[in-house]
Amino acid sequence: MTEPDHRRVLYAIVCAAGPAAQVGKLVTLAHQRDWDVQIIATPSALDFIDVQALEDQTGRPVRSQYRKPSEPRSPRADAIIVAPATYNTLNKWAAGISDTYALGILAEAPGLGIPIVALPFINTALAARTALQHSIDTLRAEGVRVLYGPGEFEPHPPGTGGTRLDTYPWPLTLDKIDQLTRQAHRPQ
Numbered sequence: 001m002t003e004p005d006h007r008r009v010l011y012a013i014v015c016a017a018g019p020a021a022q023v024g025k026l027v028t029l030a031h032q033r034d035w036d037v038q039i040i041a042t043p044s045a046l047d048f049i050d051v052q053a054l055e056d057q058t059g060r061p062v063r064s065q066y067r068k069p070s071e072p073r074s075p076r077a078d079a080i081i082v083a084p085a086t087y088n089t090l091n092k093w094a095a096g097i098s099d100t101y102a103l104g105i106l107a108e109a110p111g112l113g114i115p116i117v118a119l120p121f122i123n124t125a126l127a128a129r130t131a132l133q134h135s136i137d138t139l140r141a142e143g144v145r146v147l148y149g150p151g152e153f154e155p156h157p158p159g160t161g162g163t164r165l166d167t168y169p170w171p172l173t174l175d176k177i178d179q180l181t182r183q184a185h186r187p188q
Contacts, residue, residue: 010035010177011077013102016044017084017121018161019168023049026083026170027057033174038074040064042089042102066101077114079181081173082106084121087132090146094135110142115180117145119173120153121164127155145176 014020027037039062051062098107136146156164
């Protein structure tokens with residue numbers, strides 16, 4: 001008897017920011033790299049995404065709340081991408097706050113050794129806050145690959161985020177997650 005093909009499962013955690021409306025681009029790119037995708041949206045992100053279109057694209061329900069005991073579990077994540085990662089989510093996550101389903105997954109994932117890439121979408125006013133830099137440092141110290149800085153995500157002036165949507169680097173998240181998962185499976 002042969003084992004069924006196991007495609008890697010990628011959780012795409014989507015936060016409430018402009019690029020969320022285009023998360024289907026990430027799904028398409030992930031499918032091209034043989035990932036199955038489970039979309040998990042923060043409650044606020046539900047207003048930014050087309051839930052039905054994403055469910056049709058992934059073949060899975062978009063999750064934003066903890067499941068009821070009678071509901072099936074989502075498959076276990078082999079990797080997680082948080083994009084767009086907002087100021088709010090990055091700070092809550094680093095502080096250990098778990099007040100949504102998405103944050104509950106993120107709170108637990110580093111301790112489970114699941115590779116995680118976070119791609120922020122924030123403006124320069126928020127980026128100037130000490131709290132954000134502390135949060136990014138904390139997450140990086142826990143093994144999260146935060147794509148923030150030159151050559152990755154660089155903040156935009158307040159009120160100009162809409163001009164950055166078409167250049168949001170979705171492919172970079174997959175390049176980094178593929179790199180992390182290869183490293184995780186490399187023999188010691």
